Amino acid sequence: MNSRSDNVLVFTDLQRITGYQRRSDVERSLIDQGVRVFRGRTGPWTTLDLINQAAGIKPAAPDRYDADIL
Structure with missing residues (x-):
């Protein structure tokens, strides 16, 4: 993948x-x-999170712990 970080999709990826x-x-x-x-200088870009959001996929909620684990 040609992206700058794992989440960013650059023009060649798109x-x-x-x-x-x-x-x-x-x-x-x-x-x-x-x-x-x-729209960037080298072409359009987006993120994997924005693509997932458009597809209706919500990010996983962080684990929440009860006070019982103490």
């Missing part, structure tokens, strides 16, 4: 994921699917 090559096609495809896209 081209591979969507199957489109032109910036406008990549952006339109993602926006039509409800993914928030940011």
Whole structure:
């Protein structure tokens, strides 16, 4: 993956994921699917969390412990 961190998807990642090559096609495809896209100098980018959110997948809640474990 060409992303700068594990969560960020850069233009080349988005081209591979969507199957489109032109910036406008990549952006339109993602926006039509409800993914928030940011426009950077090297092309559009987004995050895996924003893609999951558009798909209706919620992040896992952190483990919560009761006072009984003390």
